[in-house]
Amino acid sequence: MISKGEEMRALEEEDVAEGKTERFEDEVARHQVMVGIDLGTCRTVVMSDKGDKLLIRSVVGYPKDIISRQMVGEGPLFGAEALEKRNFLDLCFPLAEGVVREASERDYRAARELVRHVVDLVRNGTDVEVCGIIGVPARASVMNKELLLKVAREMMTKTLVVSEPFMVAYALTRLNKCIVIDIGAGTVDICCMKGSVPAPEDQVTTFKGGDYIDERLEAAIARRYPGVQVTKSVACAIKEEHAFVGEPEQPVEVTLRAEGKPARFDVTREIRTVCESIVPDILEQVETLITSFDPEDQEDALKNIILAGGGSRIRGLDRMIADRLQEYGEVQVTCVDNPEYVGAIGALKLAKEVPPAHWAQIGLMFGG
Ligand SMILES: Nc1ncnc2c1ncn2[C@@H]1O[C@H](COP(=O)(O)OP(=O)(O)OP(=O)(O)O)[C@@H](O)[C@H]1O
Ligand SMILES: [Mg+2]
Incomplete structure (x- = not known):
């Protein structure tokens, strides 16, 4: 198949011959949208160079039966709409631990439909080519990265799959002597930045993220x-309203139902305990990764x-991590301003600043 770019180059040659002069690059820019996509367990975020900024829950809903189809149509439905109409739908959360589960055909199909949906939103009824960069968890297996690349290449002309924390570092232009800790729903990705694309040994992924906290909090309250x-x-x-670690600023009381009737319950201790339960793993990984920096860079990285x-x-998490690393000297931990969007912002920045011809040096790519 002739790509739009090739078609346009041929047309340009004709135009040049006829004395029309629009630059090829300008023409391409008009027919191409560059995107940065953060494909998360919990939500998918897309930013484009045309100003699109989309955030949808990573969920796909299929009508359960003929009756549901009459109510919600053929489907599938996505994001908030799928959650709202959940009684009519079989819901699929296709991104387990931030990557497409290897075994299930259903997850693969839903992931494909989710990516297609967001790419269609960006296309907005036009026939522009969509190119871009997709972030996946730091240590997603090569198999999973390839699967995601396969999903994306069906909808996008050029795509690149890169590690999520690298996109965060790129967004903040903190590419050297820095450690990024990305606490998502399915995974916590920790990555050392040493001036260029992080090597596999500079990254770790653990699975004690937001979903883990939710499960433990549910169990602790029930107990x-x-x-x-x-x-x-x-x-x-x-959790999303009250999460904290360390000494509580005030007691946390919430309304819950006991035998159908609402009442107030104190859950301060439970929230604190479950939120603090993710800290030891994070510290252990940071302590291991810090020794991988050159000794003269360790102070800056910390x-x-x-x-x-x-x-x-989670309130107090930055302070607690810094305190617990005290014996390493001065430690500064900062929270990014816009944690939901920063990964997609970094992916788009990377897509715009690094020409696609060089993408293969950064991660797994298709097109070029
Ligand atoms: N105020 C808050 N306090 C604590 N946790 C929160 C808060 N707001 C959101 N979260 C949790 O953050 C997680 C979602 O984070 P994020 O959007 O970064 O995940 P993701 O990118 O979809 O997941 P992953 O990177 O693991 O694939 C959810 O578990 C959510 O409940
Ligand atoms: Mg994420």
Whole structure:
């Protein structure tokens, strides 16, 4: 198949011959949209060089039966709309631990439809070519990265799959002597930046992220208040409003239902314990990664620790990580301003600043 670019180059030659002079690059820019995509377990974020800024929950819903089809149409539905109409739908969260699960055909199909949906939103009814960079968890297996690349190449002319924390570092232009800790729903990705694209040994992924906290909080509340009805999504909502580590600023009381009736319950201790439960793994990984820097760079790297991802909103987490690393000297931990968007911002920045001809040096790519 002739790509739009080749077609345009041929047309340009004709135009030049006829004395028309629009530059090839300008012509390409009009027919191409560059995107940065952060494909997360919890939500998918897309930014484009034409100003699109999309955030949707990473969920796809298929009508359950003929009756549901009458109510919601053939589907599939995506994101918030799928969650809202969940009673009519079979929901699929295709990105387990931030990557497409290898075994299930259903997840693969849903991931493909999700990517198609966001690319269609960016296309907005036009026939522009969409190119861009997709972030995946730092240590996603090569198999999973290839699967994601396969999903993306069906919808995009050129694509590149790179590690998520690298995109965060790129967005902040903190590419040297820095450690990024991205606390997502499915994974915590920790990555050392040493001036260029991080090598596999500079990155670790652990699975104690937001979903892990939700499960533990649900169990902890059920244990303390046996008659109370609590689900994982209730636990998640409580966490998103009240998550903290360290000494509580004030007690946390929430309304829950016990035998159908609402009542107030104190969950301060439970929230603190489950939020603090992700800290030891993070510290262990940082302590291991720090020794991989040259000794003369370690001091700077410790003053340059960045927290990103939705989990970075846990109050007091930055302070606790810095305190627990005290014996290493001065440690500074900062939270990014916009944890939901920063990965996609970095991916778009990378896509715009590095010409596609060089993408293959950065990660797994298709096109060129
Ligand atoms: N205020 C908050 N306090 C604590 N956790 C929060 C808060 N807001 C959001 N989260 C949690 O952050 C997680 C989502 O973060 P993020 O959007 O970075 O994940 P993701 O990129 O979809 O996941 P992953 O990177 O693992 O694929 C969810 O578990 C969510 O509940
Ligand atoms: Mg993420």
